[in-house]
Amino acid sequence: MELRVLPSSSWRVSRGISRGSEMAAGTAPNIRDVAELAGVSHQTVSRVINDHPSIQPQTRARVEAAIKTLGYRPNSAARSLARMRTGRIGAIVDSPEHFGPMNTLRGVEVASRRAGYFLSSVSVNDDSVDAINQSLEFLLDQNVEGLCLIAPRLPLLEVIRRRGLQIPSVVIATDTAHLVDDNGLQASVDQELGTRMMVDYLLELGHTRIAHLSGPHDWGDARSRRATFEATLAAHGLTPAAIVEGDWSPDSGFAAGPGLIEGTGATAVFSANDQMALGLVHYLSEVGLRVPDDVSVVGFDNTPESAHMIPPLTTVRQNFEKLGEMAIGSLLARIKGARVERETLRTQPSLVVRSSAGPRPATQRSR
Template sequence: MEMAERTPAKTPRQGRVTASMADVARLAGVSSQTVSRVSNGYAGVNEETRRQVLAAMKELGYRPNSAARALKRGEFRTIGVITFSLSSTGNVRTLEAIANSAAAEGYAVTLLPVALPTQDEVRGAFTRLEELAVDAVIVIMEVHLLDAATIMLPPYVQVLVVDSDAGEHYTVVDTDQAGGSRTAVRHLLGLGHRTVWHLGGPADSFAAQRRTDAWRAALTEAGCTAPPLIRGDWSAESGYRAGIELAAREDCTAVFVANDQMALGLLRALQERGRRVPEDVSVIGFDDIPEAGSFMPPLTTVHQDFAEVGRLCVRAVLRKMRNPDDGARGTTLVPTRLVVRESTAPPSGAR
């Protein structure tokens, strides 16, 4: 089918602000109903006709009215994601996994960053949801900021929380932080280290707290005394500062670090102070970032399956959207696994 003769109507380049469905139909030589079926992705349209309609849309700069389509379908096919930190490797990789999984299901993602982890900022993010066309919200944030008494959720918007212990109040998807931490500690004790030091994350992080609690519990179960906890802020710089402190301790032969970025800074500090890894000090990280195998030495670490976290988040929130009366709560844990590389070995006295 050939394109119909162009009408005198101006194209966007000629000064027309918005092309209508009728304009597309006239240019393509089809009915408005056919244009609607093409723009909504319905089957049953001849492929040649579909190409003609799409060419007319491109020529006129026509954009289907997604809001109108959403009203007809009862959904916007968009998921909002609220997070207060994009500097954390875990948050960024979780966000990427959610976006990829949502796209695979035909959904877009709208990011609502929160500048500061405060109640007012979080309340503002949920308020902005009322102005946006989203069907559901995935929150990557500390759960104590989600106070139902002060935050009004938009009606019919389903909420899922990542990295939280809010299973009694929300649907939660999380990595098995405790299981991964116990595996890391047991690996070091199994190599012959008498105890394991811990460089933990920020005190207000639930993930950091779970890793710290599991570290201490694993040492207690093994009959070992837990050394004093050292805290960082997830950054390589804080790992470096902690490494300077630990390098001065001859009794420190093994360190479990709460994330790989801090482990990177720790490795640098140990090297600068003449403590060899793993000959003098064994180091384990957490996350298994893509660069972990390129550290010097390659880092033994706990692998988090961010892709699976994203897939489960999207699957769970879509299930809630399709069954809004389902009041199911609880936490789904994604297993971790230890990736053994060259930064861990038996202590020098045990070789």
């Protein structure tokens, strides 16, 4: 007896013959025998048996060959049970240590629970294809009914798109160019609206020399906020006083201070998040500049700490709870069989005015 799909694994073939001999002696093979012979997990074997659409063709071929070699017969009752709904949704979240992804995951979890579903989540923190595939396999092995991808950066989506997904999914990301499929669901907070509201607010205060402390370029939210910042100024015949890229951390905000302030004539700085704004305010204090008397500083996110900065930070609030409700609502509609065309969902942010921004100074700074 020969297992052609694994010609280099002779020990697996001989074991298959041994299992066949055991069958003749009255010992039937089980699902773990099939998994061992095919070189996969027993959950993967179960998904092949139940014709789960997420299985790649080469994996399916290996499992089916092992089933044939061993003469394995799946239990019909177990198959029926496996095909029942599990009431479980999977989530893969990129960079969960950051405020946006962390709170998006929280919003998705709350919305799932309210809908009567459990959420199984895994996190990825690098661009490793193997790590992303392993995370996906972990969730699929739990027979999740749908998948939520919280993808602030593109690598996660690129890997999933190349692999392909045959279960309902929703992408929570600003970028729409790399959806998982052509009829995909995509949800996000309206970054353009939030940025326009903030820049317009600074313009209303009389500022014409506005600098931008941007987030890292590989984040969709950072790219959207920067592009909208520049476009909004251009619509008023203005150009940025300066643009410096940070990494979302307070330390990067502090380090960006000289590039944003020295010799730029900036009277206001729009920071792409509150944490970098915190570091920038620290820098301004160190060099003897007052906020907002000398320089106005505004942020984005409305983190819990932003209300207690000195001075309290004017910022943009993102409604992550509403985002989770919209994303999970549309995902569940697909899980339950609704025909949903490609759809882009947006929640509206809101401006939170505090005391870190004021009117443009009457006199120009000497530095």
